[in-house]
Amino acid sequence: MIELTQVHKRFGQVHAVRGVSFRIEPGQIVGVLGPNGAGKSTTIRMITGSMPPTSGRVSVDGLDAVDDSLEVRQRLGYLPEANPLYPEMSVTGYLRYRAGLFGIRRSHRAAAINKVIDRCWLSEVTQRRLAHLSKGFRQRVGLAAALIHDPPVLILDEPTNGLDPSQIAETRSLIRDLAGDRTMLLVSHILPEVERTCDRIIVFAWGEIRADGTPDYLLSRGRATIVLEANTPTPEALVSALRALPGVSGIETASLDDGWVRATIEGKSRETDLREPIARACRDANLLVRELRPSKESLESLYLRLVQDEPEPTGKSKPGATP
Amino acid sequence: MTRTAAKRRTRYTVLALILFSALTLGAAFAVALGTRYHTRLDLTATREHTLSPRTIETLSKLDADHTLVISARFQQVDQRALQRIRDLLDAFTQASPRISIREINLNSPAALDQAEAVVRISLQNHSDAAQKHADALTRASEALEGIAERTDEIAALAQSLVQRQQPGEFRRTWNDNASAAAAIPPLAREAAETLRAHREMPILAEVLLPQVDAALTAIEPTLTTIDVTLAGIMTLCQQTLRTAASEDAALARQVLSSAERARDDALRTRDALGALDPLDPLSVARVLEAQETVLILGPAQTTAVDFQSLLPRRLEDAGGTRLRMAGESLISAAIAASANPVQPVLILVHAEPTNLMRSSGRLSQGAENQIGMLVGRLRQQRVRVHEWPVLLSPLPPDRSTLQIADRETPIVWFVLGAPGGGQLGERIERRDRLSTAILRLVEAGESILLTVGPSELPAIGDTDPLVQALPLFGITSDSGRLLIRRASTPQGPAPAVDFTLRRSTGEHPIARALDALPTYLSAATPLRPDDQPPDGARVWPVLAIPASADTWAMAAWQSLLRQGMTRLPNPDPMRDDVEGPWPIVVAAERTPPDTAQNGSTTQRLVAVAAAAWFTDATTQAASQVDGIVTRRFPGNDELFDASFAWLAGLDDQIGAGPSVRDVPRIADLSDAQILAMRWALIAGLPVLVLLSGLAFRWLRG
């Protein structure tokens, strides 16, 4: 449905988007994740037709986003980050206006408006001025406006920005509800949101895609570690003993309050299970072990790792990115 | 992929540039087309921005560029009037691309430059004439140099003659004459110098023009001196030839021939300079210097329209106030005159004992006072003026004398009224000569503007010979009865013989030109169209004194004049004509007799039965209102101009007639009403709007 092929965007000397490619099929809810300035908004703008790529191709539903911009826009529902609204208009007035912009015929207009009002829970505020609405309601109005023409593609930029926790929960469920067979693109810098809502996550940093896949897949790409809690007076001996084991690439230790030591052991390869060699090493060292378990890297930590490194000047990036 | 995106970019840039150029060119083209092919719709109820069809026709026949110049003190002119004049001039430029406007604001410091620019335009158009004038001045100065030499000779010869004489009367006379002759050369040389200097005299600060008239005035005393001195010498010589000895006689003969030649030269010089047509740029400069005016600079000549006559005048009328605009007709008539190559001739037919015009073509002093402005105006319109003094020559001047080469040039004969005063015998002779002259003109088929004065003859049973030709046109003049009206004076009712008429009668072009203009006529007698005019004759009454109980045509007017016009008599129904209206200006046409020599198929006549109607005192009466001089009787000038134009066959130069329009005015309001209105307009309505806005916003919630 949405396809980007080797898209670059330069603003003078600044290379904001570098060789981004991905493909989103209908029905997917995709989260676009990345720190500020990573190139997410720029990429979104190229999809909505606000600016053309410097090179590469952006297509929506087979249509080129530059050549057939108007048709593309007809198929898009877009909720920008700032959710700009006309303060003097009423909710229904604004929705009627948007319906008109999208060419919804007068005969269908009322039905369309009522539908989105229901779905976005706006029934109690239909006649109120937009200036007099709380942020939560305003967000829902924006969403309703994006939905009014029942677009096959929905792009939401930071939809829970500035909402309180209950509003966030409501919005989240609404978004899941809306997914249906639409293609949905959710842009955020808040990982927990994305993690909970999306089927697939694309991680942006420094203008490139660092990771692209389902949360599980990404997690599986994370580091595999073993957590050991052992009783030893000499952590250093333990460390050296463990390090000597084949397949161990790194050890971190932390002393716990009750005198025990927790060691996080990272293995070189994901396949090898290092629990057995560690257990043996501990038995050999006469250490009491009370915990020996595998641990997956959290998405957060993976994410932080992914986004911190600047790309090489040649355009290649450091290890950790998607192959 | 990179290539495609870059190509796309260039494609967009190229398309954008093309679109921009197309839009810009399209807009420019649309504007150019719209400017070239456009129509103007005048939506005013009074159609005041549309020129009359006759004017438009006149303008379409123009084949050379004309410049309209308006020179006035713009700040002193009523701004609305000025706007109207500007509208009018603008309408002219819109109607014809050959007309352009220049403004000279006499209040502004740039006025002098602007005026000089206008004079230069005229100079450009008349550079040949200017050269001719300059050459004439050169020749005249050479002639005067020659005269100086000759008089030197004469003085020398006279001196030698004096030496041979014995002391005595004869010798003294010759001595005096010799000294007089000797005094001439320096004067003549000085005059020659003056003439040369006048070849390029500055006018309006920086424009150099040959000023023949100023030069002539400057050397006039010298020429007179030369004339008189040499005449004296010639007389003396002739005497001497008869009486003196042979050697003296020989000398005298030499002196005589020299003096004759010198005097001839002087007189011929004066004639030559006086005969030159006025130089257009010079006239333009003088007019601009002297007064507010509107000039029409055509390729061949310049015409002037009195600025005051362009300003709208308020006319009191029974029905309310009306504004009258004369501008269009005046200007278009002037343009028509300017575009017309024909230069008509006016011949003054009069029974004065002396010539009205000097040999130089100028009027005598008396005539200057009486009709100087009229003749000046005529000259301005390129009309040549001549005279036929019937007492001095029984035959009219013929075309060759008048230097009229072609038969196309129209001649209008303007018969002035017979002067009163003098002995009975003189009066009778004047009347007879004048009436003979009139008859002769009528039979010759000429165009005549006839002034008819009251006559005392019918009262004694005779017919007035001056009007005997009128029945040929179907007009009967009742010149024996003078029109009198009852006027109220502080001393009670008194008789008055002057009438101011404002409305003309009928549809004749002259009548249309005069309508709504005040015309002053005095000593008027009725002219009646005959019920049965002769075959081929037609009469149109133009101006009539309306019927009124207070007006009648009095038969015994002589006795009234004798007792000093103090007591108002009662009308005598038996002898007086009490039934008005009384036409006093009529226009008539007839088929001229076979004896006519000028080849035209119709003969025209305009008869004005009022003794005083065209003299300067009458027509130029003016009053000052608010510092603006306004003419009181513009109708008199118009009567003359329109009659002259019609008689000369130049019908399209007759003013189309002013249109009298009702202009909607604001009703009288009390001060309180005005104040209330002002408050409502300025404060009330805006507040109302703001309140509505608040109400609207509040209602919407």
Added chain:
Amino acid sequence: MTACWHIALREYASFFRTSIGWVVIALYMLLMGIWVARAIIPGEPASLRAVFQTSQILLLFVAPAVSMRLLAEERRSGTIETLGTSPASDWAIAFGKYFGALFFLLTMLAPTGLFLILLEVIADPDYGPIATGYLGVVLLGMLYLSVGLLFSSFTQNQIVAFLGTLFFFLILLLATTIGATTLGEPWSEYLRILSLGARMDDFARGVIDTSHIVFFIAISFWFVSLTAMSLEFRRWR
């Protein structure tokens, strides 16, 4: 182009839903009211010619106040983004905004009908020149708004848009009056084409000249098209 219509309608309504519309109308009524009051002198001809002739100056302050927010406000508040990502083309946006403002201008002129009623009561004016005068004001307003729209598209700051438009026309006025007299021929010929005052004079005096109508419409269209192209250009940056 239904998008164009909706944009125009929204713009028109927003003038009345915010304060700006009412203030502008009140301001215009005030200015025109002053001039009409000056024309009411008993006995003088009932003519609004002077009023229409000065409308060039009157509108100079009022029209930019109408046009300054058209695009500047959208850019400032960010709504230009939702507008720009809708299927409304840049041309639809430019013309839609323009027509919205133009409809408002016409609405602004409507209450001046009260002046006409007043005039009808105290005099019996010739409505020919009054009709042409209004036509002239409308055409002049069309031009002012089109330039104002363009300036509004350049900036986010309404004041800058207002001042830009104002100075543009002030400079034009100076060039065609003082400049023409200073430079003389042939420049004054060309400058005469640009002289808005001369064209207004014709309308004020009761004359409809089709060349003026063509001028105002063509040049207004040109400016609005430039605005559309300027919006398009922004996308390509």
